[in-house]
Amino acid sequence: MRKTLALVALAAVCVLPGCATTGGRADDPFEAGNRVMFQINEPLVEYVAKPVAEVYTTIVPSFMRTAVTNYVNNIDDLFSIVNDALQGKWDKMGNDMGRVMINTGFGFGGLIDIASEAGIPRGMEDFGQTFGYWGIPQGPYLFIPLWGPTTVRDGTGSILRLLWSPTNEIPNVAARNVVYGLVTVNETPGVVDAWKLVDQAALDRYTFVRRAYLQRREYLVHDGKPPPEKDE
């Protein structure tokens, strides 16, 4: 499973430039190809994500959905420890270590987020941010169907996150697949809500999503204090 996943992700990153045409913006050289991917994504949101989200929120009670979210967040916090360290952010690292220990130990393997109740904030550092901190440029913007907006830098980070996820180590194949499925389905309601907002706000949904994503990542890389935007 982990190999397939990695292959699919890598293929997506490597093949996309193939459908690129020349010209366009510096941050989105593959715009033409990305727009095709964006088009492919539309029916997937409409006819897959929306119904799945509806069924999921109807049959799975909210406390269980929160538990799945907490499980994913706990693994993110684990990776955050690594990325805090790689960026020398020791305060955040302390917080994240405390969070993972408390939530894994007393919150049934991360299903309950006791640490947030106790007021320990999440560091929320990922590999993409670490690369950015080290001065690696974001690289071309990419839009991947069902995955969403990313960049070569952030996408590489996400692949590492997938490859090294503790979920991959669950010995029972059936149980592991159930977790993969739950974690994926659990994302859909949030995704659907986000698309609703984009529908309402955007003149061109592609441009809107791209700018919002790149702004958000820039903000995260700089811990909420991005350098001022150059006003053309």
Add this chain to the structure above:
Amino acid sequence: MKLLRNLAGVVFAFVAVSAMAQEAPDALVKRVSQEVLGIIKSDPKVQAGDQARIREVVETKLLPYFDFERLTALAMGRNWRQASPEQQKQLVDQFRALLVRTYSGALTQYRDQTMDYKPLRADANATEVTVRTEVVRQGQAPVPIDYSMAKGSGWKVYDVIVGGVSLVTNYRDEFNEQIKSGGIDGLIKTLQAKNQSPK
């Protein structure tokens, strides 16, 4: 006696107005957001999802504190000076309408969330400040919302930054793209069409 009472009323009104004008920007954000969220939570029409009522709340309670002229000019960037006064007026009107729609839509989804207000770090006689707030939702990461505000006759918002995503910056790309393909009139047409679409 009657005259005196009238006079007292006038004086009171005057004092109230000037107190408003001198209201600190963070106090203003807190007062207005609490008022709007209070209505959203308690008004039966809003609760029932009455779009017209929600828009009315946004129009009357929120919009007076937004500087749409400046917001639009910033989103237009260097294209703003190329627009005629008539085009500028249309752009401001249409952009305003779009934001009212979007904001009303977003407020409809508002449930069980609370606002946190961060202490204002600014000089006492500053004319530009950023007011920082956070929307806190049960079981989810808090979303920071910053308001860029400038002082004129009173404090007004000219940009909203949600989780690091600036409204003005986001629309600057959108506007640029529309202007590149259809000129400023093309952008106005797109905005009009968007505002008239049923969604």
